[in-house]
Amino acid sequence: MEFFRYKSALNFMGKSKIAIAISITLMLASYAILATKGFNYGIDFAGGTIVQVKYDKAAPIDTMREKLKGNKLFDNASITEFGSPNEVVIRMKTSTGSVSKDVGDVTRQALKGTGNFEIRRVDMVGPKVGNELREKGLMSMFLAIAGILIYVAFRFEWRFAVASIVALIHDVSIASGFVALFGIDVNLDVLAALLTLLGYSLNDTIIVFDRIREGIVTSKKTTSLQEIINESITRTLSRTTLTSLTTFFVIFTLFMFGGEIIHPFAFTMLIGIVIGTYSSIFVASPILLWFGFDVKKYHEKLAEKAKREAEKNRMREQFESGVM
Amino acid sequence: MKLNYRIVIFALALVFGIVFSVPSLLQTQDGKKITLGLDLQGGLHMLLGVKTEEAIKSRIKSIAASIRHYADRNDILIDNLNFDDGSVSFEVLDSDDTEKFNTFLSKIEGAKVEKNGNVFSLSFAPKEVQKIKKQAISQAIETIRNRLDQFGLSEPLVARQGKDKILVELAGIKTPQEEQRARELISRAAKLELMAVDEDRNARVYNMSQADAAEYGDVILPDAKNPQIKYLVHEIPILDGGMLTGANVGFDKNNRPVIDFKLNAEGADIFGDFTGKNVGKRLAIVLDGKVFSAPNINERIGGGAGQISGNYTVLEAKDLAIALRSGALLAPIYLMEKRSVGPSLGADSIKASMVALFGGFALVIIFMVVYYRMAGVIANIALIANLFLLLAIMSLFGATLTLPGMAGIVLTVGMAVDANVIISERIRELIYEGKSMHKAIEEGYANAMSAILDANITTLIAAIVLYVYGTGAIKGFAITMSIGILASMLTAILGTHGIYDMLEDKIKKSKDYKFWFGIKG
Numbered sequence: 018m019e020f021f022r023y024k025s026a027l028n029f030m031g032k033s034k035i036a037i038a039i040s041i042t043l044m045l046a047s048y049a050i051l052a053t054k055g056f057n058y059g060i061d062f063a064g065g066t067i068v069q070v071k072y073d074k075a076a077p078i079d080t081m082r083e084k085l086k087g088n089k090l091f092d093n094a095s096i097t098e099f100g101s102p103n104e105v106v107i108r109m110k111t112s113t114g115s116v117s118k119d120v121g122d123v124t125r126q127a128l129k130g131t132g133n134f135e136i137r138r139v140d141m142v143g144p145k146v147g148n149e150l151r152e153k154g155l156m157s158m159f160l161a162i163a164g165i166l167i168y169v170a171f172r173f174e175w176r177f178a179v180a181s182i183v184a185l186i187h188d189v190s191i192a193s194g195f196v197a198l199f200g201i202d203v204n205l206d207v208l209a210a211l212l213t214l215l216g217y218s219l220n221d222t223i224i225v226f227d228r229i230r231e232g233i234v235t236s237k238k239t240t241s242l243q244e245i246i247n248e249s250i251t252r253t254l255s256r257t258t259l260t261s262l263t264t265f266f267v268i269f270t271l272f273m274f275g276g277e278i279i280h281p282f283a284f285t286m287l288i289g290i291v292i293g294t295y296s297s298i299f300v301a302s303p304i305l306l307w308f309g310f311d312v313k314k315y316h317e318k319l320a321e322k323a324k325r326e327a328e329k330n331r332m333r334e335q336f337e338s339g340v341m
Numbered sequence: 342m343k344l345n346y347r348i349v350i351f352a353l354a355l356v357f358g359i360v361f362s363v364p365s366l367l368q369t370q371d372g373k374k375i376t377l378g379l380d381l382q383g384g385l386h387m388l389l390g391v392k393t394e395e396a397i398k399s400r401i402k403s404i405a406a407s408i409r410h411y412a413d414r415n416d417i418l419i420d421n422l423n424f425d426d427g428s429v430s431f432e433v434l435d436s437d438d439t440e441k442f443n444t445f446l447s448k449i450e451g452a453k454v455e456k457n458g459n460v461f462s463l464s465f466a467p468k469e470v471q472k473i474k475k476q477a478i479s480q481a482i483e484t485i486r487n488r489l490d491q492f493g494l495s496e497p498l499v500a501r502q503g504k505d506k507i508l509v510e511l512a513g514i515k516t517p518q519e520e521q522r523a524r525e526l527i528s529r530a531a532k533l534e535l536m537a538v539d540e541d542r543n544a545r546v547y548n549m550s551q552a553d554a555a556e557y558g559d560v561i562l563p564d565a566k567n568p569q570i571k572y573l574v575h576e577i578p579i580l581d582g583g584m585l586t587g588a589n590v591g592f593d594k595n596n597r598p599v600i601d602f603k604l605n606a607e608g609a610d611i612f613g614d615f616t617g618k619n620v621g622k623r624l625a626i627v628l629d630g631k632v633f634s635a636p637n638i639n640e641r642i643g644g645g646a647g648q649i650s651g652n653y654t655v656l657e658a659k660d661l662a663i664a665l666r667s668g669a670l671l672a673p674i675y676l677m678e679k680r681s682v683g684p685s686l687g688a689d690s691i692k693a694s695m696v697a698l699f700g701g702f703a704l705v706i707i708f709m710v711v712y713y714r715m716a717g718v719i720a721n722i723a724l725i726a727n728l729f730l731l732l733a734i735m736s737l738f739g740a741t742l743t744l745p746g747m748a749g750i751v752l753t754v755g756m757a758v759d760a761n762v763i764i765s766e767r768i769r770e771l772i773y774e775g776k777s778m779h780k781a782i783e784e785g786y787a788n789a790m791s792a793i794l795d796a797n798i799t800t801l802i803a804a805i806v807l808y809v810y811g812t813g814a815i816k817g818f819a820i821t822m823s824i825g826i827l828a829s830m831l832t833a834i835l836g837t838h839g840i841y842d843m844l845e846d847k848i849k850k851s852k853d854y855k856f857w858f859g860i861k862g
Contacts, residue, residue, distance in 0.1 A: 019712075019769075019859065019860055023770065023773070069686070114390075114676050115675070115676060116527060116528030117521075117525045117528045117529070119520075119521065119524060119679075121520075125517065135685065136517065137685060137686035138681065138682050138686055139679065140681075141676070142677075143676065143678060145390075146388060146677045154810070157806050157810035160806050161802065161806040161807075164802045164803075164806060165799050165802055165803070168799060168802060169799070172795055205811070205812065205814075205815050206814075208815075209745060209807055209815045212806065212807050213803060213807075215803050217800065219799045219800075220797075220799060223792065224792050224796060227792040228792070255766050256762050256766045260756070260758075260759040260762050262708070263705050263709075263762070264752070264756055266704040266755065267702075267752065267754050268751070268755065270697045270704065270751075271694075273700075274693060274697045275694055275696075275747075275748070276689065276694065278380075279747075279748055282745065282748055283748070
């Protein structure tokens with residue numbers, strides 16, 4: 018079986034204007050959503066308490082609300098269905114510092130008489146920890162980007178590095194926009210998904226860049242960078258889509274069957290894989306083109322380097338044979 | 342069939358993977374196994390803070406108690422013995438006695454003593470304050486660990502996190518009642534104090550405020566059973582739980598559980614002295630700020646044994662005895678973060694993620710075979726080896742598998758075949774260029790290598806950052822993904838190459854591109 022068979026290079030760069038227009042629109046829309054609606058921060062970052070309750074039949078949400086009313090701890094608490102009608106999550110912005118008195122016990126007392134239920138999970142994050150986790154989260158994002166930038170600059174060239182970072186920021190921005198748009202609870206797992214996306218999306222970009230680098234070295238001096246890029250993207254197209262597809266498969270099964278708790282992670286990954294695949298084809302490479310990577314100069318540089326190398330070798334040989 | 346070094350290494354890795362993942366997969370008795378995270382097996386995770394300033398206070402208080410005792414013992418008259426959050430002061434009435442106190446106070450570690458005439462005041466240097474705070478944290482960790490070790494759960498984890506936080510992880514908690522017990526045991530100050538009732542003023546206790554009491558150096562404490570009953574006691578205790586050597590559950594004459602405690606030699610001395618001098622007065626046995634009993638002193642009590650009675654169940658008495666034995670918390674602790682997962686939710690999570698794992702795995706395996714035929718089969722062998730290797734390495738290190746960790750394994754399944762996709766695509770290209778299948782394989786591996794390495798290393802960078810900055814369950818994700826990537830380098834690159842090498846003779850003879858790589862050629 019074969020989806021793409023290479024015949025001739027497809028003109029991706031010719032369509033880059035349309036792609037960039039789409040990307041910029043999506044990014045601006047994402048920033049607008051992030052600025053107005055914002056992230057729906059979960060308790061990991063905002064602090065607060067979550068109590069997950071499972072009934073043996075459909076959860077009587079209205080009765081529960083009635084019962085919880087009046088208790089200060091449950092001020093502004095929200096009750097929402099979690100995965101199935103039997104299961105609900107109570108979300109509170111409050112947290113308690115007492116070790117011996119527990120929100121779970123208080124909830125159990127308060128919900129007495131609403132039916133047969135079991136408290137399956139109590140998560141509480143105090144404000145201090147929330148702040149710390151947020152700082153650490155931002156720090157990790159920054160460090161991951163910096164680390165990748167350094168590596169790519171070291172392995173390729175600074176223009177490749179900058180182009181891949183722009184693509185990364187593009188991916189993370191749009192994925193974040195979707196996360197905010199759908200009101201996904203942003204907890205540590207979503208942050209982990211975004212960080213994984215950094216690595217994953219770069220993965221795709223690097224495969225394309227690797228081909229471009231190879232293309233530059235092996236191409237004739239007269240070939241334009243645009244042609245090399247088109248050729249490289251076309252040649253890697255099959256791999257890019259296939260790998261994205263297998264990863265998409267597994268994350269999709271995780272999303273469908275992995276349970277409610279893993280949903281935010283799987284959702285973020287799903288969006289990210291689609292965006293990441295798109296960006297490695299339509300975003301990273303055009304930027305490289307715009308930076309005006311000069312193929313001719315690169316060849317001259319390569320030639321220069323080879324000459325120096327040869328010179329050095331010659332000197333060494335002379336030295337070793339005792340001429341000097 | 343041809344043996345080559347690649348296939349040998351791959352076979353060894355596969356055997357290694359199978360052998361060491363068996364204990365985890367079959368849950369055998371022996372062998373190193375993967376531990377399930379609290380989110381999968383159910384349990385309690387808590388991050389505790391320590392109110393270290395309280396440690397300074399209690400240190401000051403105990404110094405005040407020892408000053409009072411020293412004065413009593415040596416018949417030195419002192420007055421105005423006062424203390425606040427950070428210092429203690431008193432006046433020696435006879436200036437001839439100041440020299441004795443000078444030597445006594447100089448023995449107190451880290452104290453800064455100032456003398457103004459006959460008035461002594463004592464406080465701590467900032468360095469000592471830091472030291473006390475640090476000790477309070479170490480002591481809290483030690484105490485909580487001691488208590489939990491006696492609680493009866495297997496392998497409770499108590500560790501310092503960061504500079505001043507305590508991480509407590511308890512696996513295998515089955516019921517809310519058990520969790521409640523554990524939390525109470527951890528957080529109980531278990532501060533035992535023996536205090537003298539101020540008999541001169543106790544009659545007026547119901548008309549006094551705490552401020553009134555403070556003027557006499559007293560404090561008002563409630564009764565443990567009936568908080569309406571109040572006692573007026575001297576704020577500086579006769580002695581405290583630091584001098585305890587043992588605490589055990591016993592039974593009183595009505596066969597109700599009580600706690601018998603025993604004091605060390607120094608404590609027994611002080612106790613004997615005090616009871617001898619205060620016959621007819623009452624002694625309050627105070628635990629965590631509540632009076633449990635206040636018996637009359639009928640005679641001098643030597644031997645240093647005492648009893649705490651309350652309306653306990655046997656279990657409560659047992660937990661209290663554990664807490665007393667393990668020592669008091671010098672400083673109270675408070676909850677900064679708590680995550681508790683019931684065992685049923687953990688089991689559900691395992692089930693759900695297993696379905697996702699096998700579902701995703703099946704999809705990838707089928708897809709690879711349909712798309713690449715034999716090359717797909719070879720990639721799948723590598724993928725299976727990869728999973729075994731991943732489990733084996735995690736088992737050997739005793740790594741913890743969390744729910745995000747499961748997601749990491751699922752993701753590894755999707756990404757590990759990437760290397761084989763890259764290689765197979767390269768090989769197909771080379772075949773189209775007219776290379777022989779054998780040559781295409783050799784060159785395909787060589788051409789694909791740099792891309793695979795770069796791609797894996799960048800993903801590793803992200804995973805390492807996650808590991809360093811992630812907390813708890815997220816670390817599990819970083820671990821499985823990192824191991825998965827590293828293992829895939831061995832299986833997907835070296836292993837598959839080895840299989841091709843082994844089949845070299847057959848490949849050289851064959852012209853069936855469809856069978857080997859799923860293309861017409």
